[in-house]
Amino acid sequence: MCIRDSVEFINRDVKGSLKDIDRENILPRHIIEKMASLGLFGLTIPKKYGGKGLSLREFLRILEAISRECPCIANVIFLHSMSYDFILRFGSDEQKEKYLPDIAIGRRILSLPFTEPQSGTDLANVKMRAVRKGEYYILNGVKTLATNGMYANLFIVIARTSEEKHRGLTLFIVEKEDGVKAIGPLDLFSARGAGIATLKFENVQVHKSRILGSEGDGFSLAVKGLALGRVPFSSIAIGVVEGALEEAVKWSSKRKTFGKPIFENQAICFPLAEVAAELRAIKAFSEELALMIERGEMPIVEASMIKLLSSELATKATKIAVQIMGGWGLASNSKVARLYRDAKALEIAEGTSEVQKMIIARQLLKEFKG
Ligand SMILES: Cc1cc2nc3c(=O)[nH]c(=O)nc-3n(C[C@H](O)[C@H](O)[C@H](O)COP(=O)(O)OP(=O)(O)OC[C@H]3O[C@@H](n4cnc5c(N)ncnc54)[C@H](O)[C@@H]3O)c2cc1C
Incomplete structure (x- = not known):
């Protein structure tokens, strides 16, 4: 499973059902079964337990690619993986052997x-x-x-x-x-x-x-597991920003007012340029944090930083994209409207923005109080 496979899966098996998923608020069984058969439930589980054995960095790029179209599927995969990480990190050998093989093939969803x-x-x-x-x-x-x-x-x-x-x-x-x-x-x-x-x-x-x-041990393990989960969670936000940016550029370079594409107005293209610059910085930060976690480090405060920055950029970027598309951005089948709604949840789930600021502020006191 690589980025190309996950994009193909979204285009072939999911895109046509997005409106129904949004309306019914549930994934059809055949999509869950397809996810299982593609190995999406075991992406970072080691091969010895039947998983795909991907690195964290590879996993993040897949979450981003899926989230450009469908953050809901990325959420399902992310939450499942953050949950099995608790078994991988803190479980006994017996627990790993008992559960991970079934988890890797989606027989057990977490x-x-x-x-x-x-x-x-x-x-x-x-x-x-x-x-x-x-x-x-x-x-x-x-x-x-x-x-x-x-x-x-x-x-x-x-x-x-x-x-x-x-x-x-x-x-x-x-x-x-x-x-x-x-x-x-x-x-x-x-x-x-x-x-x-x-x-x-x-x-x-x-x-x-x-x-x-x-x-x-529950509280301390929960805090550690949730904190490190904020790095992959941020990849959902990164994907949402990319999806919104792409839609906004495509639309505004075609849509004309007063005889020229609206993109040619600085009021339209400057906010998009700002989003692109912030996105680039957050992606570099994501890569750095993934490397740290792969080396066995615990960048807990930095994980709060990227969660805060990426989820707030997702809300900002999708709000801009809806505005740029005018009334069409609000249509019930508009992709940017769906991304806008999904972006808001990213500021609340996995610890709210306020919680991330509390964690960062506590660290500031440690570093600078004197
Ligand atoms: C889409 C989605 C998926 C979720 N998935 C899961 C899941 O899989 N598992 C799970 O366990 N939970 C999940 N949650 C729940 C989520 O973790 C909680 O909603 C979140 O932690 C906030 O808790 P709360 O809703 O009870 O708000 P509260 O804790 O009541 O907080 C309300 C508001 O007050 C703010 N606040 C609270 N205390 C302070 C303070 N001291 N200073 C400043 N501001 C403060 C909060 O930031 C928030 O804005 C999910 C939520 C969403 C939206």
């Missing part, structure tokens, strides 16, 4: 339900209970806004195993067959088709061998 109705940003406020009973834990609670919630049959869940705020949280690998109920898809104006759902856990029994790390 969701990462951390958010609860009362706690999104404030992750340590998780209320879901996991009560020990012999060899098992009994999970009760509700998760929401879970990407892939409608498609997943494997979940990385954070739950409270004691009253301590941070040390009281533990990560579990939960199978759908354990009794997880998906309610949805939630009717958001963004990220339509990403299978976003509320998940109910009622007396869900999970064996202690399915804890990730150790009991009480």
Whole structure:
């Protein structure tokens, strides 16, 4: 699987269904099956577990290429991969051998339900209970806004195993067959088709061998896993910017007012030039961070920086593109209108812009307070 294959897949198997996906808010089964057969669910899983064994940099370029047309499919792939990264990074050998081969071929699709109705940003406020009973834990609670919630049959869940705020949280690998109920898809104006759902856990029994790390490690593992996920997540934003820029240039170089293409007005081409310059800088930053992660470094603050910059550029670029297309930019089947709606979610999912600023600001204090 390379960039060309992923572009071919989008053009051949997805483009014709984009309007239906947007309206129905769900991916048809045949598209999910095609994604599985192409290996899109195991892109960075090592070959020894049946994955494609791609590097992070190769993965980022594929996410970008898909997001130029269809950020929703890129979201599904990204969230699945960020979830299996928890198993790859923090799982035991037994957990890796048990789950990764099925994950790599899409027999198991993952969701990462951390958010609860009362706690999104404030992750340590998780209320879901996991009560020990012999060899098992009994999970009760509700998760929401879970990407892939409608498609997943494997979940990385954070739950409270004691009253301590941070040390009281533990990560579990939960199978759908354990009794997880998906309610949805939630009717958001963004990220339509990403299978976003509320998940109910009622007396869900999970064996202690399915804890990730150790009991009480949940908060620190979740923070690390989420932070590094912000680099691939930013590639979705980069793809959205590229898609919007391309559409805006194509349209404005053809569309004429007062006898000349609107692109020839500086009011039209200067904002596009600014977006192109910012995009170039963010792509270089993305490459640098991917290299750092491939070397085993943990650029957590920088991951917040690129998430903040790329998602805000996606919103800015798509807003400009809609404006440049005038009334046509608002049509229900307009690509830029869809990218505009999807861009907004990028500023909220994976930690809001405010959260990224908090992380960066904390680092500023460490560096410069004196
Ligand atoms: C498309 C999409 C997909 C998602 N997928 C998943 C998923 O797969 N798994 C999952 O667990 N969650 C997912 N989420 C949920 C997402 O992580 C949360 O929406 C996000 O963390 C914000 O939490 P909240 O919605 O509860 O808002 P809140 O935490 O209630 O925050 C509301 C607003 O207040 C701001 N705010 C909060 N505290 C502060 C502060 N101290 N200072 C300044 N501002 C503050 C926030 O930035 C935000 O703007 C998804 C969300 C979206 C939109």
